[in-house]
Amino acid sequence: MTQRKRPEDLRSHRWLGVSDMRSFGHRSRLRQIGYDAEDWTGKPVIGIINTWSEINPCHAHLRSRADNVKRGVLQAGGFPIELPAMSLSETMVKPSTMMYRNFLAMETEELLRSHPLDGAVLMGGCDKTTPGLVMGAISMGLPAIYIPAGPMLRGNWGGQFLGSGSDVWKYWTEKRAGNITEDDWSEIEGGIARSFGTCMVMGTAATMMAITEALGLALPGSSSIPAADSNHPRMCGQAGRRIVEMVWEDLTPDQILTPAAFDNAIKVHMAMGGSTNAIIHVVAMARRAGIPVDMERFDQLSRQIPVLANVRPSGKYLMEDFYYAGGLRAMMENLREKLDLSCMTVTGKTVGENIEGAKTHISDVIHTLNDPIYAEGATAVLKGNLAPNGCVIKPAAADPRFLKHRGKAIAFENYDHMMHEIERDDLDVTPDHILVLKNAGPKGGPGMPEWGMLPIPKRLLGQGVRDMIRISDGRMSGTSYGACILHVAPESFVGGPLNFVQTGDEIEIDVDKRKIHLHVSDTELARRKAAWKQPAPKYPRGYGAMFSEHIGQADQGCDFDFLQGKAVMPEPEIH
Numbered sequence: 108m109t110q111r112k113r114p115e116d117l118r119s120h121r122w123l124g125v126s127d128m129r130s131f132g133h134r135s136r137l138r139q140i141g142y143d144a145e146d147w148t149g150k151p152v153i154g155i156i157n158t159w160s161e162i163n164p165c166h167a168h169l170r171s172r173a174d175n176v177k178r179g180v181l182q183a184g185g186f187p188i189e190l191p192a193m194s195l196s197e198t199m200v201k202p203s204t205m206m207y208r209n210f211l212a213m214e215t216e217e218l219l220r221s222h223p224l225d226g227a228v229l230m231g232g233c234d235k236t237t238p239g240l241v242m243g244a245i246s247m248g249l250p251a252i253y254i255p256a257g258p259m260l261r262g263n264w265g266g267q268f269l270g271s272g273s274d275v276w277k278y279w280t281e282k283r284a285g286n287i288t289e290d291d292w293s294e295i296e297g298g299i300a301r302s303f304g305t306c307m308v309m310g311t312a313a314t315m316m317a318i319t320e321a322l323g324l325a326l327p328g329s330s331s332i333p334a335a336d337s338n339h340p341r342m343c344g345q346a347g348r349r350i351v352e353m354v355w356e357d358l359t360p361d362q363i364l365t366p367a368a369f370d371n372a373i374k375v376h377m378a379m380g381g382s383t384n385a386i387i388h389v390v391a392m393a394r395r396a397g398i399p400v401d402m403e404r405f406d407q408l409s410r411q412i413p414v415l416a417n418v419r420p421s422g423k424y425l426m427e428d429f430y431y432a433g434g435l436r437a438m439m440e441n442l443r444e445k446l447d448l449s450c451m452t453v454t455g456k457t458v459g460e461n462i463e464g465a466k467t468h469i470s471d472v473i474h475t476l477n478d479p480i481y482a483e484g485a486t487a488v489l490k491g492n493l494a495p496n497g498c499v500i501k502p503a504a505a506d507p508r509f510l511k512h513r514g515k516a517i518a519f520e521n522y523d524h525m526m527h528e529i530e531r532d533d534l535d536v537t538p539d540h541i542l543v544l545k546n547a548g549p550k551g552g553p554g555m556p557e558w559g560m561l562p563i564p565k566r567l568l569g570q571g572v573r574d575m576i577r578i579s580d581g582r583m584s585g586t587s588y589g590a591c592i593l594h595v596a597p598e599s600f601v602g603g604p605l606n607f608v609q610t611g612d613e614i615e616i617d618v619d620k621r622k623i624h625l626h627v628s629d630t631e632l633a634r635r636k637a638a639w640k641q642p643a644p645k646y647p648r649g650y651g652a653m654f655s656e657h658i659g660q661a662d663q664g665c666d667f668d669f670l671q672g673k674a675v676m677p678e679p680e681i682h
Contacts, residue, residue, distance in 0.1 A: 192220070
């Protein structure tokens with residue numbers, strides 16, 4: 108593309124290129140750091156938003172990867188500036204990283220707005236960092252390119268490949284059942300996560316990295332590269348070079364994020380067998396772009412797109428295998444006839460041009476449309492009197508017998524209640540019961556924690572039971588599996604119907620008909636609701652109080668009400 112901007116058109120010119128007292132101050136302070144006029148004069152200033160931290164193993168390599176990005180920016184004639192942002196370590200942050208996704212989105216937007224930046228490189232990958240960074244960048248509107256952290260290497264124990272998350276759940280269940288020893292469990296702990304990088308199964312991290320590439324915001328093939336592979340730092344340098352050109356071309360997110368681009372991303376999500384969490388994040392990202400994507404759109408496209416990626420938890424391989432098999436470009440090439448190939452991407456080329464010539468090298472890892480591993484997509488959206496605004500299930504990861512089922516509920520009022528009851532040897536439960544967890548939603552959790560994969564009751568483990576229907580208004584890890592029905596909206600904490608389920612009530616599920624129904628009369632539900640009192644918010648002050656007041660429901664993407672939409676924010680005054 109031809110260069111459209113001149114140096115004096117750069118946004119940073121207002122800070123650094125004007126002959127007045129304020130610009131003198133800006134330039135003198137850059138000189139204080141050790142920079143000189145040759146570093147910034149006439150060059151795009153590129154903000155590198157880095158979510159590295161010492162307590163986020165998914166991002167442990169991003170500190171050095173930022174140097175690779177800087178090298179690329181300098182090679183292309185830009186001026187790189189690194190700005191740290193909240194890291195959101197999925198395994199460490201409590202009560203839930205979901206509570207802080209919007210915090211990162213706000214931080215990203217305001218970092219970009221308040222500094223003399225012309226373009227942005229977004230460095231993330233751990234579950235909530237991808238949507239948080241993208242949401243903030245969309246709202247700011249500067250040219251931006253996303254760098255995925257990449258999956259870690261395969262785990263290993265006893266000659267078997269392990270997948271972080273998925274095999275944690277699997278072997279924890281076997282430990283509770285007495286089938287593996289403490290020594291086995293310790294060996295698994297030391298072998299399941301062997302390098303920096305995100306979970307190497309098709310969890311939320313891998314799903315959101317792939318979705319962001321499919322949207323056109325990342326370089327082709329970048330989301331599949333293992334974090335420890337030498338292709339990863341080279342990709343970072345390439346992204347650094349490309350963002351400088353994007354600034355001169357004025358290639359902004361609004362030119363990339365069209366309704367067709369979001370449809371492409373949802374189709375890729377379905378073909379990947381992606382995480383149910385993606386629904387919440389994609390809805391939020393789309394609404395930031397002014398595009399009214401909802402849960403229904405996921406369900407519509409789910410019926411059109413089969414699962415092609417044979418990757419855990421829906422399949423048997425891991426993300427390292429997916430990369431060797433050809434990665435996302437190969438899978439999108441197999442999906443070519445279902446995609447809008449004309450969508451623009453950060454390369455300045457279309458999706459069709461980006462995937463042209465991609466080949467599948469291992470056909471059992473990446474299947475074709477004629478030979479899918481699961482006939483329909485990764486998720487299904489159910490509605491009914493228990494979930495008027497919808498809930499989701501991942502059929503490909505569930506025991507098929509539960510996709511049409513009617514059973515009696517065992518209701519838990521909160522997480523602590525559930526964990527106490529689930530370990531009881533005398534719990535009156537059968538494999539046909541339906542476990543119901545309340546108060547795990549956006550306000551009730553708070554922060555919609557990943558509590559949705561309720562443990563199998565201890566009494567059933569010895570009988571060999573490994574799956575049963577579990578319903579909640581919370582989420583589950585994208586690495587999880589089983590007949591878990593999630594994101595029930597509206598949530599129980601605000602008086603949604605889930606709040607009024609009692610032990611012994613019958614619930615019916617029919618995934619093919621997209622139906623979920625609580626067999627309790629409207630009159631009885633109204634009586635139960637009349638006796639209920641709205642609980643007080645969990646947080647009396649600070650960010651938690653703001654979160655509780657402004658957070659949306661799961662079907663709305665869990666964004667803050669004051670952050671949605673495309674209202675134009677003024678540029679900062681410089682005087």
